[in-house]
Amino acid sequence: MLETRLDTGRIRAARLVIDPLFLDTPLYRCEGLEPGLGCAVSVKLETANPVRSFKGRGTELVAGRLIDMGARDVVCASAGNLGLALAWSGRRRGLNVAVVASRSAPAAKLDRIRALGARLELVDGDFDQARERAVDIARGDGVRLLEDSQDIETCEGAATIGLELVDAAQPVDAVLVALGGGAMATGVGHVLKALAPGVEVICVQPEGAPAMARSWHRRSVVTTGPTDTIADGVAGRRPIKAVLDDLLQVADDAVLVREESIIAGMRALLDHAGLVVEPSAALGIAAVLEDRERFAGRHVATIVCGSNVDLDSYHRWIGAASIR
Amino acid sequence: MLETRLDTGRIRAARLVIDPLFLDTPLYRCEGLEPGLGCAVSVKLETANPVRSFKGRGTELVAGRLIDMGARDVVCASAGNLGLALAWSGRRRGLNVAVVASRSAPAAKLDRIRALGARLELVDGDFDQARERAVDIARGDGVRLLEDSQDIETCEGAATIGLELVDAAQPVDAVLVALGGGAMATGVGHVLKALAPGVEVICVQPEGAPAMARSWHRRSVVTTGPTDTIADGVAGRRPIKAVLDDLLQVADDAVLVREESIIAGMRALLDHAGLVVEPSAALGIAAVLEDRERFAGRHVATIVCGSNVDLDSYHRWIGAASIR
Incomplete structure (x- = not known):
C-alpha cells in the first residue's frame, strides 16, 4: 500500500489549476538517440514553455x-x-x-x-x-x-508529469528522473507506483551531489559537504526527511552518474535530438550511458526537465568540435 | 468569400486521422526574444516530435x-x-x-x-x-x-496548425509563416482567414529563393533560376499555379529576407529561446529583424517548422563566438 504525502486525486485536480501552457508536454520516441544507447528512448520535453523547465x-x-x-x-x-x-x-x-x-x-x-x-x-x-x-x-x-520538495504543491505539480506518462500511447519499461530535492522524483514516482506499478522508477543524481541518492540507499537522511557538479539544478546537500520517506516508497533505484556522462548526455541530446538542455536534464541519458546493459532492449522515458543554461558554459562543456 | 482548395470542415476532420504526436504542439511567449525584436513573440514549436518538423x-x-x-x-x-x-x-x-x-x-x-x-x-x-x-x-x-503543396493533404495537414493558432489563449496580431512550395502558408492562411480574419498572414521567403513570393506579388507564376540560400527547406524555383491561387486569397503579404537575417534569427532562437532550428524555421524572426517598425508593439506568432539541421553547418553559420 502506497502511503506517501501525495494523493492521486489531488494530483488529477491540480491539472485544473495549472496553466495549460505547462501541461500535456511533448512525449516522443527519439530514434536518433537509440543506436548510441542500445534501448528505445522517449523524451518527455518540459522545456517548451515560458519558463523552460517543469x-x-x-x-x-x-x-x-x-x-x-x-x-x-x-x-x-x-x-x-x-x-x-x-x-x-x-x-x-x-x-x-x-x-x-x-x-x-x-x-x-x-x-x-x-x-x-x-x-x-x-x-x-x-x-x-x-x-x-x-x-x-x-x-x-x-x-x-x-520550500521546494517540502511543500506538497511542488511535488503535486511535478506529479502531473506522471499522469501524462501513464497515459502515453506507448508504454515504457522504466522512467529516468533527475533527483535533486526530490519533488519531481516523488511526484512522478507516486503516480507511476499508483497507476502503473510495473514501470521502474529510477532516480539519477550526480556523483558530485549525491545526498539524496545516498540517503535513499541508507534509508535515512545523509547530508554531505560541498557539492561539485555542473548540474546546478540538483545540487543540494541536505535532504528533507519527509521527502526521503516518500522517495523510499516510490523509487526502485537511485543511481549516481559521473560529470563526463552528464556532458555526454547533453551532447547526445544535441547531436541526435536537436535539444539544448541544462545538465540536470541530461541525467537520465547519462544513466543509460553508464549502464547500457541494464537498459538493453528496454524502452525508457527520460524527463528533459530544463533548458536554462548559460550558453558559454554549455559551449565549453560540449566543446566546439563536437557540435556536428 | 474565401474560395481556396481547402475546406475548414475537412481540416477539422484531419485532426482525427493525424497521430496525436503531431498535434497540439507547444505555443508560448518567448519573452527572452522580445527586447531584441521590439514586439511580443510567441513560437509555435513544430520540432518536438519524431520527425522534427511539421x-x-x-x-x-x-x-x-x-x-x-x-x-x-x-x-x-x-x-x-x-x-x-x-x-x-x-x-x-x-x-x-x-x-x-x-x-x-x-x-x-x-x-x-x-x-x-x-x-x-x-x-x-x-x-x-x-x-x-x-x-x-x-x-x-x-x-x-x-506532390508537396499540390496534393491537398499536405496543405490540410499544415492547416491543422492554423486551428491551434486560432484556439490560442492569447490572440496574436500577425502570424509569420515560412514560404516554400506553399503548403504551410496556404493551409495556415486558409484557417486564419476563415476563422480569425483580423490576423495578418505574412509569408516569408529568402531573397535567394524568391519564386513564390515574387509570384504572389505579380499575381502569376514566376519561375526563377538556381536558388541561393541556406534555407534548404523552402528552396524551390517553380511555384504551382493552384497553390499560388490559394495563396493570393489567404496571404496579406509575402516578404523576402536576407541570408544574414536568417542566421541572426537562428542565433536569436538559440540565445534567447534555447532552440536549435533549421534555417527555414528562422524566417519569421528574420522578417521581424528586417522590419522592426512594422511589428513594433504588436504580438506576432512564428511557426518554428523544423530542426533537422546538420550541426556542422549550423555551427559554422552561427559562429562559435556567438554561442553564449
Whole structure:
C-alpha cells in the first residue's frame, strides 16, 4: 500500500489549476538517440514553455493557492528554475515574489528571474545557504516561504508529469528522473507506483551531489559537504526527511552518474535530438550511458526537465568540435 | 468569400486521422526574444516530435488515405523533411516509401530517411530536379506520387496548425509563416482567414529563393533560376499555379529576407529561446529583424517548422563566438 504525502486525486485536480501552457508536454520516441544507447528512448520535453523547465507545474499550484488564501507575498530559495517559475506564476496573479539564490547560479536563470519582476537576492555560498536566508526573510517579514520538495504543491505539480506518462500511447519499461530535492522524483514516482506499478522508477543524481541518492540507499537522511557538479539544478546537500520517506516508497533505484556522462548526455541530446538542455536534464541519458546493459532492449522515458543554461558554459562543456 | 482548395470542415476532420504526436504542439511567449525584436513573440514549436518538423501532420493524412485506398507504395520528391515524415508515416502503416532528394540536401535529413527504412534516391541538382525524377518513377512504376503543396493533404495537414493558432489563449496580431512550395502558408492562411480574419498572414521567403513570393506579388507564376540560400527547406524555383491561387486569397503579404537575417534569427532562437532550428524555421524572426517598425508593439506568432539541421553547418553559420 502506497502511503506517501501525495494523493492521486489531488494530483488529477491540480491539472485544473495549472496553466495549460505547462501541461500535456511533448512525449516522443527519439530514434536518433537509440543506436548510441542500445534501448528505445522517449523524451518527455518540459522545456517548451515560458519558463523552460517543469517547475511551472508546481508554482502554478502554489501561486493559485496563495492568492486563494489572500496572500500577497512569497519568498523561496532556488537554484534558479523554481524562482523563475514562481516569478512567472506570481506575476500573472499579482503576487510579489522574492527569490534567494546563490551568486554562482547560472546568469541565464538569474537574469530571467529579474526580467519577470521578482526581487532577487543573491547569497555567497550554495543552494542550502540560500535556503537559510530565505527562511530568515520569511520569518523577518512574515512572508510565506515556499520550500521546494517540502511543500506538497511542488511535488503535486511535478506529479502531473506522471499522469501524462501513464497515459502515453506507448508504454515504457522504466522512467529516468533527475533527483535533486526530490519533488519531481516523488511526484512522478507516486503516480507511476499508483497507476502503473510495473514501470521502474529510477532516480539519477550526480556523483558530485549525491545526498539524496545516498540517503535513499541508507534509508535515512545523509547530508554531505560541498557539492561539485555542473548540474546546478540538483545540487543540494541536505535532504528533507519527509521527502526521503516518500522517495523510499516510490523509487526502485537511485543511481549516481559521473560529470563526463552528464556532458555526454547533453551532447547526445544535441547531436541526435536537436535539444539544448541544462545538465540536470541530461541525467537520465547519462544513466543509460553508464549502464547500457541494464537498459538493453528496454524502452525508457527520460524527463528533459530544463533548458536554462548559460550558453558559454554549455559551449565549453560540449566543446566546439563536437557540435556536428 | 474565401474560395481556396481547402475546406475548414475537412481540416477539422484531419485532426482525427493525424497521430496525436503531431498535434497540439507547444505555443508560448518567448519573452527572452522580445527586447531584441521590439514586439511580443510567441513560437509555435513544430520540432518536438519524431520527425522534427511539421510535415508529419500532412504525411499522416496522405499515408492514412493511401492505405484506405489499398495502395502499397508511394514516392515523393523532397527537400528532406517531407520525405522524412512520409517515411515515418509509411513505416507505421506498412506502406513502401521512396524518396527522391537532392544530393546536396542536409545529411541529417537524408540519414534519417534511410534509417526509417524508406528507399532514398539522390539526384544531382536541386529540389525541382528531384521533382522531375519522382514524376518519372511514379509513371514508370505505376506508383502514387505525392506532390508537396499540390496534393491537398499536405496543405490540410499544415492547416491543422492554423486551428491551434486560432484556439490560442492569447490572440496574436500577425502570424509569420515560412514560404516554400506553399503548403504551410496556404493551409495556415486558409484557417486564419476563415476563422480569425483580423490576423495578418505574412509569408516569408529568402531573397535567394524568391519564386513564390515574387509570384504572389505579380499575381502569376514566376519561375526563377538556381536558388541561393541556406534555407534548404523552402528552396524551390517553380511555384504551382493552384497553390499560388490559394495563396493570393489567404496571404496579406509575402516578404523576402536576407541570408544574414536568417542566421541572426537562428542565433536569436538559440540565445534567447534555447532552440536549435533549421534555417527555414528562422524566417519569421528574420522578417521581424528586417522590419522592426512594422511589428513594433504588436504580438506576432512564428511557426518554428523544423530542426533537422546538420550541426556542422549550423555551427559554422552561427559562429562559435556567438554561442553564449
